[in-house]
Amino acid sequence: MSTIPTETLGVVAHAAGDMRIESVAVPTAAADEAVVEIAYGGICGSDLHYWQHGAAGESILKAPMLLGHEVVGRVLVAAADGSGPASGTDVAVHPATPGAGDGSPYPAESPNLSPGCTYLGSAARFPHTEGAFARYAVLPARMLRALPAGLSLREAALVEPAAVAWHAVSRAGDVAGKRVLVVGSGPIGALVVAVLKRAGAAEIIAVDMFDKPLEIATAVGATRTIVATDADTIASVQADIAFETSGNYRGLASAVRGTTRGGRVVMVGLLPSGEQPALISLAITRELELVGSFRFNDEIDEVIAALADGSLQVGPVVTHEFDAADALEAFEVARDSSASGKVLLRFS
Known part of the structure; x- marks a missing residue:
């Protein structure tokens, strides 16, 4: 059995503008928890927000919080109760823990909507839910998904955000043969494009402010691109389905204008809390369906299978890789969406 240290290097957000690469304790594993040596972690928009703003x-x-929920690695010590993958297994991580919370009702088939759901590396509750941007992480065995032979840990590093995209596409209904507009071509938008291509969309039009994201979107399946400032061209698309992945009310307006009568707009990007301007009158007169999409459920298993069999191609989404010790530089690169896609941290 591998010797597990009591401390390890971690990426910790202390406050707005204060992120540190520092030693963190490795917790003692409970009976239903495994010790995982993290190989890669993808920097998510929420990680950037905690670093830049002290909030997502x-x-x-x-309080200081270990960041990170997009992680993959290898089981060093399996859960003592026999649950979960065996020692030596390469795994992806499903970072959610559904919970009843205040007891508010939610669909039983949608645990992602449970009011007490927690997520690795989230400050939604206090004490915060610690993340997994560290070389050694102690995680519930139920979070671990064994990776098929032939699927490398680096290839699997996009499993979690790809599952977000897969869930979003499922919220759109049947996309085969449809014209689809994707507003925002950052990592999630690009992954939506990749999932749409796999699902048989006939046309995929990607929108963004910058050339680099549009290049990535094209590489994973977009058939056409439009610069976000070209409002008239976006409006002329008249897509059957649109995805808003920018997290900006202007992006939502573009999605509404660019969707045909009777179409559907899937809202994936998380807009700031509070009231937001929206083209509700146009949505009404076109009888548009505005549909929310939040995280994912068991779609992670379908994503792993699709990556393993090669039917889902996402490689171009990753543009940079840094050692964990260089996380500060990595975060600087990740926040520049004009020059980067998904940025990975390498822990082992």
Whole structure:
């Protein structure tokens, strides 16, 4: 059995503008927890928000928190109760823990909507839910998904955000043969494009402010691109389905204008909390369906299978890779969406 240290290097957000690469304790594993040596972690928009603003939406840092939920690695010590993958297994991580919370009702088939759901590296509750941007992480065995032979840990590093995209596409209904507009071509938008291509969309039009994201979107399946400032061209698309992945009310307006009568707009990007301007009158007169999409459920298993069999191609989405010790530089690169896609941290 591998010797597990009591401390390891971690990426910790302390407050707005204060992120540190520092030693963090490795917890003692409970019977249903495994010790995982993290190989790669993808920097998510929420990680950037905690670093830059000390908050992600309404989730506000009240204490230092280990960041990271897009992680893959290898089981060093399996759960003592026999649950989960065996020692030596390469795994992806499903970072959610559904919970009843205040007891508010939610669809039983949608645990992602459970009011008490927690997520690795989230300040939504206090004490915060620690993340997994560290070389060694102690994680519930139920979070671990064994990776098929032939699927490398680096290839699997996009499993979690790709599952977000897969869930979003499922919210759109049947996309085969449809014209689809994707507003925002950052990592999630590009992954939506990749999933749409796999699902048989006939046309995929990607929109962004910058050339680099549009290049990535084209590489994973976009058939056409439009610069976000070209409002008239976006409006002329008249897509059957649109995805808003920018997290900006202007992006939502573009999605509404660019969707044909009777179409559907899937809202993936998380807009700031509070009231937001929206083209509701146009949505009404066109009888558009505005549909929310939040995280994912078991779609992660379908994503792993699709990556393993080669039917889902996402490689171009990753543009940079840094050692964990250089996380500060990595975060600087990741926040420049004009020059980067998904940025990975390498822990082992």
